Amino acid sequence: xxxxxxxxxxxxxxxxxxxxxxxxxxxxxxxxxxxxxxxxxxxxxxxxxxxxxxxxxxxxxxxxxxxxxxxxxxxxxxxxxxxxxxxxxxxxxxxxxxxxxxxxxxxxxxxxxxxxxxxxxxxxxxxxxxxxxxxxxxxxxxxxxxxxxxxxxxxxxxxxxxxxxxxxxxxxxxxxxxxxxxxxxxxxxxxxxxxxxxxxxxxxxxxxxxxxxxxxxxxxxxxxxxxxxxxxxxxxxxxxxxxxxxxxxxxxxxxxxxxxxxxxxxxxxxxxxxxxxxxxxxxxxxxxxxxxxxxxxxxxxxxxx
Amino acid sequence: xxxxxxxxxxxxxxxxxxxxxxxxxxxxxxxxxxxxxxxxxxxxxxxxxxxxxxxxxxxxxxxxxxxxxxxxxxxxxxxxxxxxxxxxxxxxxxxxxxxxxxxxxxxxxxxxxxxxxxxxxxxxxxxxxxxxxxxxxxxxxxxxxxxxxxxxxxxxxxxxxxxxxxxxxxxxxxxxxxxxxxxxxxxxxxxxxxxxxxxxxxxxxxxxxxxxxxxxxxxxxxxxxxxxxxxxxxxxxxxxxxxxxxxxxxxxxxxxxxxxxxxxxxxx
Numbered sequence: 297x298x299x300x301x302x303x304x305x306x307x308x309x310x311x312x313x314x315x316x317x318x319x320x321x322x323x324x325x326x327x328x329x330x331x332x333x334x335x336x337x338x339x340x341x342x343x344x345x346x347x348x349x350x351x352x353x354x355x356x357x358x359x360x361x362x363x364x365x366x367x368x369x370x371x372x373x374x375x376x377x378x379x380x381x382x383x384x385x386x387x388x389x390x391x392x393x394x395x396x397x398x399x400x401x402x403x404x405x406x407x408x409x410x411x412x413x414x415x416x417x418x419x420x421x422x423x424x425x426x427x428x429x430x431x432x433x434x435x436x437x438x439x440x441x442x443x444x445x446x447x448x449x450x451x452x453x454x455x456x457x458x459x460x461x462x463x464x465x466x467x468x469x470x471x472x473x474x475x476x477x478x479x480x481x482x483x484x485x486x487x488x489x490x491x492x493x494x495x496x497x498x499x500x501x502x503x504x505x506x507x508x509x510x511x512x513x514x515x516x517x518x519x520x521x522x523x524x525x526x527x528x529x530x531x532x533x534x535x536x537x538x539x540x541x542x543x544x545x546x547x548x549x550x551x552x553x554x555x556x557x558x559x560x561x562x563x564x565x566x567x568x569x570x571x572x573x574x575x576x577x578x579x580x581x582x583x584x585x586x587x588x589x590x591x592x593x594x595x596x597x598x599x600x601x
Numbered sequence: 602x603x604x605x606x607x608x609x610x611x612x613x614x615x616x617x618x619x620x621x622x623x624x625x626x627x628x629x630x631x632x633x634x635x636x637x638x639x640x641x642x643x644x645x646x647x648x649x650x651x652x653x654x655x656x657x658x659x660x661x662x663x664x665x666x667x668x669x670x671x672x673x674x675x676x677x678x679x680x681x682x683x684x685x686x687x688x689x690x691x692x693x694x695x696x697x698x699x700x701x702x703x704x705x706x707x708x709x710x711x712x713x714x715x716x717x718x719x720x721x722x723x724x725x726x727x728x729x730x731x732x733x734x735x736x737x738x739x740x741x742x743x744x745x746x747x748x749x750x751x752x753x754x755x756x757x758x759x760x761x762x763x764x765x766x767x768x769x770x771x772x773x774x775x776x777x778x779x780x781x782x783x784x785x786x787x788x789x790x791x792x793x794x795x796x797x798x799x800x801x802x803x804x805x806x807x808x809x810x811x812x813x814x815x816x817x818x819x820x821x822x823x824x825x826x827x828x829x830x831x832x833x834x835x836x837x838x839x840x841x842x843x844x845x846x847x848x849x850x851x852x853x854x855x856x857x858x859x860x861x862x863x864x865x866x867x868x869x
Contacts, residue, residue: 338686
């Protein structure tokens, strides 16, 4: 095993923390991510990481807890997006974009004030890219509590949420309050994204939210399987990424090693591309079966992926 | 406020606002906000890579933003475009993180690439911005009708023999050009806010495409000029004012749209 696990991998405390917090973030992100991809809110999911980051830089400015800053800003951002009209599919990306633009403007101001007051320039990079290896072990309990709450919320509203995502008209005909459900989901999204962006950085947060979910939705049409598959993919990618990043310090003694986010994102990106290849093969096979080369893809969940 | 280094800042801000107003109008019309966010943001990784191997950052920016435009356009044919955009963006950012980890002296540059340093524009930086800006505006005016038709009625456009997917890729390249030129000058975030807020507000004020397009340019210009003046007096970053004023325009547009709709209903 020496060739795979470089010395000290299993006895390093930062690695333990990274493995735990990585797995928790991956699972929560995967579950929220499947719903996000089905609802077509990937942009909002990504934008909320930037909005949460704004809260993070604001928190360090006023000296309040960064966790509070990340999650608070995420929730405020979700509310603002709802106000700007994120619920309607038309103009959804616009509402997200406006909030994102305003938030990054604020971010610029906060970071400017941060750097002029404390001269700690490293903060930009730290907030943007975070590192799973520098997570404070004391954040684990808080992260787990918020994660369980988010997953519980998703399970609680699962059926009406799914119906209102796939067919808003049918859902409202059945008396489901589509708009409040959408807002509730945005809140769950904001909390999970805020949590994962403080734990693992905003880049990885989007990667774990969208990547495994989109890949699994391309591989299976059954939503229940998609949830399980997304969790497995997310956790495997995270752990492999941590392993590679740890090992990369030993590959070339002179270099500083590569960041863990790079490895995790690369694995996720490649698995998405690979799932596309298998999807092509399947649709070619289906076309050969029906003997009709110009048949349109069936609508429904497959379209969603 | 209008002397020395500020002359270049006013000049470049005006060009950037004009281009953002024109290209942004179609970004809003086509619902490409995510792409307009992802391409310049991801492209900054290219600048990090270029500075690592000792090449002009502009080349790195160009390569990465073109690569992003082409791969988003290509992959969108098989997957959902918002998913593809998200994945392309994070892949580029992750590469950027890898590049930065290998170099030691990048920190101040990250800030300036993301948030821009409009007040530090040198005269030699003016020319590429002007050229690329002209190319973008020219490309949009040549493709104007085709862009409009594929945005509003893709089915009709397809039946007339236009290829919506091909037009989409060309438009992504236009976004790439118009953002690449501006990233080193005004930052990836600022150009995005400018491309979304003013055009979105303009569309609330008028339904006619030509009027809305002109309004979009005017609002973008006013936004940038006001931001630059406020930044000069307060010393706060330009990006903050652009973000805030753009969002303000959008809110104003929404209020106007609601008011005029309710007035139209009262008349009935």
